[in-house]
Amino acid sequence: MATAVELNGRRHGGLAPVPEKPIIDDLQQALASVRQDGQNYRNVSARLQICREVALATVQTSAFMLPYLQPQFWNDREIVLIAVSGYPTVLHCASTALKNDTEIFLGVVQKNPDVAMDHATPQMRNNKEMMLRVMHLPDFDFFAVLSERLQNDKDMAIIGVGRNPRNFQIVSSRLQDDNDVVLTAARRAGEWERQGDIGLIQLVLGSASARLRQDPEVLAAAYHTSSTDEPCHIL
Numbered sequence: 001m002a003t004a005v006e007l008n009g010r011r012h013g014g015l016a017p018v019p020e021k022p023i024i025d026d027l028q029q030a031l032a033s034v035r036q037d038g039q040n041y042r043n044v045s046a047r048l049q050i051c052r053e054v055a056l057a058t059v060q061t062s063a064f065m066l067p068y069l070q071p072q073f074w075n076d077r078e079i080v081l082i083a084v085s086g087y088p089t090v091l092h093c094a095s096t097a098l099k100n101d102t103e104i105f106l107g108v109v110q111k112n113p114d115v116a117m118d119h120a121t122p123q124m125r126n127n128k129e130m131m132l133r134v135m136h137l138p139d140f141d142f143f144a145v146l147s148e149r150l151q152n153d154k155d156m157a158i159i160g161v162g163r164n165p166r167n168f169q170i171v172s173s174r175l176q177d178d179n180d181v182v183l184t185a186a187r188r189a190g191e192w193e194r195q196g197d198i199g200l201i202q203l204v205l206g207s208a209s210a211r212l213r214q215d216p217e218v219l220a221a222a223y224h225t226s227s228t229d230e231p232c233h234i235l
Helices: 004-012 027-036 038-043 052-061 063-068 071-075 077-086 088-093 102-111 113-118 128-135 154-163 165-170 179-194 200-207 216-223
Strands: none
Touching: 027 038, 027 052, 038 052, 038 063, 052 063, 052 077, 063 077, 063 088, 071 077, 077 088, 077 102, 088 102, 088 113, 102 113, 102 128, 113 128, 128 154, 154 165, 154 179, 165 179, 165 200, 179 200, 179 216, 200 216
């Protein structure tokens, strides 16, 4: 019968086949072995694989081994926190409760934002305080994967369209009629278009409410002109 490690290895496609080595059934020998190399957890007896002390020592040595531990340890906060701190991609196998743990999630965000958002739970995507931290990260745009509630939150929308004016298309009609949101989107669209990203001004103005798409201040922000000039209008 396959052990938990073998089954997890097949499922995740990670480790090489378990080598033919004597099974370690002595606790002190098992601890010494996994402290030398966490992959030696595969050579520990089933009885000791469910020993928390052995599991903890394994991820302390080799954080990437979290998926190969007994599933009960995927809900052990200390073990998961150590594992994701050393190897963020193992967040995927943490329990839902621990994926919703702000310290664990923020730690992964700081090391690998893409992994964090790939495995963010609906509850976390709806956590405004946490998503504000995510949205302020430089060089990342996660607005499209926020909860619908946060996509329609004015504070989040201003950050989102300021980061990428294309996000203006997915905010609510209420925010597409909000002066601050539209001005931010138009200003950023104009900046990007002047750098060669053609079509963004039309995209933003075309999505704005009828009231604001012809607003002189909005047009001036988009076309980088004075509001008394005569920029092209979007019909």
